[in-house]
Amino acid sequence: MITLYDFLESGNGYKVRLTMHLLGLDYKLIEKNILKGETRSADFLQINPVGKIPAIQIEDGRILFESNAILTYLARDTALMPEDEFAQAQVMSWLFFEQYSHEPNIAVLRFWHHYINMTDEQKKRVPEKQKAGYEALDILEMGVKYSPSGWLVGNSISIADIALFAYTHVAEEGGFELDRYPAIQDWIKRIEALGDYKPITYRHITA
Structure with missing residues (x-):
């Protein structure tokens, strides 16, 4: 296990x-x-x-x-990773984007707003983080809006979607307005409707 x-x-x-x-x-x-x-x-x-x-x-x-x-x-070797090598590279592109452009802004602001008392220096950096976070959400909106399947890569959910969903669906906790993004909202609903979906604070209990 x-x-x-x-x-x-x-x-x-x-x-x-x-x-x-x-x-x-x-x-x-x-x-x-x-x-x-x-x-x-x-x-x-x-x-x-x-x-x-x-x-x-x-x-x-x-x-x-x-x-x-x-x-x-x-x-690896599951439905969450495409079999096609180019599609696998596309998944990796979204994973790199998530860690370089998305997470450092959206996740950081969520943490600052939701879990700590911000320092004066952090307060000064909020506008730049918001600007970069909205730029990342703009890109994600285009990614799901213009995908024929509604998923970021291929015809079904992949780890590209999972990686970006994690902090996007709670972005409002960091001060971001998701009602600006109809395609993202529909994408979030599709993921939450999956049969084995679990919310972020679900506590897994093993026997």
């Missing part, structure tokens, strides 16, 4: 949990409270030297961290 180290409110962790639910994979959840510094302990740094969640430990003891790397590993 896979062991997942996670913080339930984390969108990066949620990507992994939602992927495993959609694939029907069982896992053991070990929660690490990032607000209490639990990912900076000596024990956890042996698991992930970066000191962040999520991280997984697979059955043979090997450990993998960075959320989109974990998604790529889990999705």
Whole structure:
């Protein structure tokens, strides 16, 4: 069984949990409270030297961290990763976009607004983060709007959709107005309507 180290409110962790639910994979959840510094302990740094969640430990003891790397590993040879090599590269393009342009702005503002008392320096940076976040949402809106299938790559949901859904569907917690984006709203509803969908704070219980 896979062991997942996670913080339930984390969108990066949620990507992994939602992927495993959609694939029907069982896992053991070990929660690490990032607000209490639990990912900076000596024990956890042996698991992930970066000191962040999520991280997984697979059955043979090997450990993998960075959320989109974990998604790529889990999705191999499944319906969540296209078979076509070019389509696989398109998925990777969206994963890189998510980590470079989307997450650093939308996720960061959600964290600042929702979980901490912002410093004066952080308050000064809110406008630049909002501008960059809306630019990322503009790109995502075009991606789903002009896709014939309504999914980012191919004719069905892939880890590209999962990676971008995680922080997009809670972007309003960071001060972003999703009612500007009808295609994104329809895309969010499609994902939430999936049979094995679970919300971001769903607590997985293993027997």
